[in-house]
Amino acid sequence: MKSPVKVAIVGASGYSGEELVRLLLQHPHAELTTVTSRQQAGQPLAKVFPKFASHQRAQSLRFADPNVDSIAQQAEVVFLALPHGVAAEFAVPLLQHGCRVIDLSADFRLRNAATYQEFYAHEHPAPELLTKAVYGLPEYYREEIKSAKLIASPGCYPTSILLPILPLLREGIIKPNGIIADSLSGVSGAGRKADVDYLFAECNESARAYGFPKHRHLSEIEQELSKVAGTTVTIQFTPHLIPVNRGILTTLYLAPAKHFNNAVEMKALGEQITACYKTAYAHEPFVRLLDDQSLPDTKNVTGTNCIEIAWRLDARTGRLIVLSAEDNIVKGASGQAVQSFNILCGFPETSGLI
Amino acid sequence: MKSPVKVAIVGASGYSGEELVRLLLQHPHAELTTVTSRQQAGQPLAKVFPKFASHQRAQSLRFADPNVDSIAQQAEVVFLALPHGVAAEFAVPLLQHGCRVIDLSADFRLRNAATYQEFYAHEHPAPELLTKAVYGLPEYYREEIKSAKLIASPGCYPTSILLPILPLLREGIIKPNGIIADSLSGVSGAGRKADVDYLFAECNESARAYGFPKHRHLSEIEQELSKVAGTTVTIQFTPHLIPVNRGILTTLYLAPAKHFNNAVEMKALGEQITACYKTAYAHEPFVRLLDDQSLPDTKNVTGTNCIEIAWRLDARTGRLIVLSAEDNIVKGASGQAVQSFNILCGFPETSGLI
């Protein structure tokens, strides 16, 4: 598309929406024309989010009530930062109006309406679109994103789990069964909603697991793993809430496909893993492979679209442990959506992101 | 009263109520018979607050809907941990039933119904009780508390401001005008209520002032200062919210009544201040006077009923700066209420508190 591309954000008052505003205001090839929010309708953007007041473009923006016709008139590409279920209500008519839609909700991430119903507990509102949507994980669907009309941007946990596992699974380095993903998430992941559970004094000085053993994000994680593995993959996933604003740290417990029996075999396997990751990610601008002396730390990725990945083989247990760190709101949500936007529009993939 | 005294907590699901539960469960002379909460009615206490499950007494307690008759039947002393306005609705009938009432709300802290209306924006619900209530600041109203029927436990900010200032004002060491109180409070001070402003991700990595220049607590602070000064005292008060669960740190800017002009006079004034504080507080179990090498730190008082006080004279400006640190929920609320309870019942004042 021709720069600048006119863009809209539907649901711009939540954490992902706010981050989209930040990224798109500073984007060299996007012109943010519309921000909507039922709650903040009528309010100037700079009033609701004072931190944007210094961006010249932000000064004329005002939250609007979300109206499909007016959104479609003012934007070629529309970002949906809405709850699942609600997103589909906007995606369908916006696509009919000819807009490209980048949906940050879970509504179009699954290819199977029955799985959606199993995990999200309501019938899928637009099952006919499921096969047309592209899963917006650029490192794996770059080609499809280029010509997509509807991009389903991945969830925060799935991104932190899929990027480290997919290359290993694709090359058969690990077994597809027995995978365990243990994740720690910042509180922004719960969204900007009034809920006693997420009050400062409830989360600070607290660490707790939640939403397991059957978290909703399992559905898209297992879909993508199964696709690459060529077999049905079922994983264990335990999310935890920790007192940081941002960031997901994921620890993955994996079984090498071929057991190593001594230091020589362990070294050989290590070299295979290194090569595998290099092949997959050495040229990826947002994937940072750490060496054997460094470990991922969420503070190294906060505010950026990068994911850090490191791994260790354990001589005592024979396991491969892989760790990743990302900003749940950037690479795990809004940054990744902008990365897809760049690909979709033919801009350099890092535009507005580095 | 005869130990153990049967006590009830009305509104036991907020932060002050929860802390009252903790203190009264471990109190050697109290028997907690009733905890009420509209929201949690019917729930076992140990279910709502798992941390109390290990206290044997807690295991049989269940939240009840607040009912005056049944509270009065089961408790001799009733603690009200309710919003202002609501507290009076319970205090009036409970007093008629013969209960002693310790109210943690603002409803009975003022002696003047018009001032209440000015600061709390509604007519006082029971003005006839205002002259009968005792302001529950033990260091100043110990005698009155002994025979009180209704104790109005002070606010968190007022406690942190009054205890450091009152002795100086009483002895005429500082001028009654021009006082500035700058306070930092933990987020628990905002209460356990669903409000986006107090979400973890809104308060963490944030510092902000709020509720000034006319915060409600000014009314009781100025009432007590004026009483001791013998003249109308108007102060400047700026509360700030900082990302800690608990604690208030107050910095007071005061003008010595007699200006010092040199090191000798400054030293003499310092000795006078030291003597003044020693006279006032050396025997107070919960007031900790720091020496000239230490400064108050909220982490030293968290979870305790103590307040730390330190002061410095500034040779450059001629001002006296006094700092205090307390736990807003303990000395600033529930601990102080239990201290009053001990006095009221004739128990050692530190029972259940050290």
Added chain:
Amino acid sequence: MKSPVKVAIVGASGYSGEELVRLLLQHPHAELTTVTSRQQAGQPLAKVFPKFASHQRAQSLRFADPNVDSIAQQAEVVFLALPHGVAAEFAVPLLQHGCRVIDLSADFRLRNAATYQEFYAHEHPAPELLTKAVYGLPEYYREEIKSAKLIASPGCYPTSILLPILPLLREGIIKPNGIIADSLSGVSGAGRKADVDYLFAECNESARAYGFPKHRHLSEIEQELSKVAGTTVTIQFTPHLIPVNRGILTTLYLAPAKHFNNAVEMKALGEQITACYKTAYAHEPFVRLLDDQSLPDTKNVTGTNCIEIAWRLDARTGRLIVLSAEDNIVKGASGQAVQSFNILCGFPETSGLI
């Protein structure tokens, strides 16, 4: 022993030492006579830790240089809160002087000097004591503790891992192999030492793994698991650092010994697990078994000697997931040491702890 028992704390200026001071000052059957610290020698206790200034007993205490003779003269029971390696230097002569020693370091937790050398990288300083020391996990070594001369109090991570696993392993409910322990720890676990890695601005807004795959605590964890399992147990253990002062949350991934194939078998296994935990812990004052609607949260145990345990069976993966939460400095260190002290001296086990 006869109450009050005279006690000393060697190394009282670190986090565990400070917490021992707190617990022993308020202990009804202990008289804290000596606190030592090379760094703080000569300083009044109340000066170094202002928060203890309000305890009457604390006012006469002063940090001493650690001297075995004078410690032995003034204390019947000595708590060592020293780094590993250093602790043994004090334990040996103190035992010779007839003191009972409760060591919070790792020096006497292992029964095998070679394992010590493997994990702690130096020769064991007093291997002859290894067989005489009792591992101070009261829930499993209560009888041995009663007559112990030297108690090796368990590490923080081991406590959080052993208490949930041991009953399951003992009853053969889980397989001894394939165990994964994923733990999150507060920063106090790193000790009160000047190190850039643990500065506030390095830890806040950060989550990271460290010290794996071969953390030192593995040695004592595997020793105790192996003993109960009757076979050599090797586990996977990944500790993480999260920005809380206190608390360890551990997530355990376990394989039931007998696979369940349907809801009926799953329910039966669940009942077996419930029964197993009840048998093991229903009468333990510091182990809190949560129901199937609650999950452990570090904030529920902070400042207490309790550990929370909950479990879930995953119908999708066949795994048993068990979670625990404890205060790393209390049940994970000083509180557990005091619990052993109570047992050793014949006092009620909860003295000074609830």
Added chain:
Amino acid sequence: MKSPVKVAIVGASGYSGEELVRLLLQHPHAELTTVTSRQQAGQPLAKVFPKFASHQRAQSLRFADPNVDSIAQQAEVVFLALPHGVAAEFAVPLLQHGCRVIDLSADFRLRNAATYQEFYAHEHPAPELLTKAVYGLPEYYREEIKSAKLIASPGCYPTSILLPILPLLREGIIKPNGIIADSLSGVSGAGRKADVDYLFAECNESARAYGFPKHRHLSEIEQELSKVAGTTVTIQFTPHLIPVNRGILTTLYLAPAKHFNNAVEMKALGEQITACYKTAYAHEPFVRLLDDQSLPDTKNVTGTNCIEIAWRLDARTGRLIVLSAEDNIVKGASGQAVQSFNILCGFPETSGLI
């Protein structure tokens, strides 16, 4: 100067240095050629700070031992992020080599060597440069910065205090005496140095004052206020440490030059203040004037070079209260230094900063 300008950062491993790296790596007109650090000499930049690894330019950078000759060869403009005293040792020879120097330390902020000695407790190492250095507060010294050889970038507290006060003082709206500045700072302000006082577990859940009543920053604050007031100004300043990584919130207590006696006069004064701030800052890209419904919050400025300013008149006390929020490491240090760099080199002032 001609873009890109070659720049060096001396002392790049502290918090200010690291932030300079971030800002200069993404700067469109700067080419970062040299980063020095005694501690990290020889290490690749991307190894010490993994978060920069994704910047292409960063990949070839390696920390060097600071050597004046080689720095001067490789850079036209040199940023010094060194402790006071040390900075002057580099500034002098670098200036002789013809470099422009932007010093973030306190070494050249004062015009008077005696004042330096009074506040910094050692003789000034290069007093002859004091009159040549320009105080790098762009909003007030823009013209002088353009031709400066040596820019003394202001301290973090001074920036947060001077920007709100200077316009009021210049226009005579407030009295020059009696000013009180009460500031809250994040822990990064203490620098990246191993010190027990700044450990996570010492700062988290803590609030405390420090370094008053005679903090070093008073010297430059009073120098600048006095200059604008045309009379010697002595202020009260109390810094506090709060548990955030970044940010300074300052509350200023000011006395209007002309007392207002009623609502009409108060309104008139308010309009005068509004006009004064608009005149001073409406066109400043980094000063954000808030309206009467908003208050500064550090979270709105974190990571940006903006300062938020708001004010309130207090009808009860007659005082003017002004609040400001800034990121102590950006507008309070490295961002402001880059702003000066932009002015010095003739680039748009917001280059690399918005």
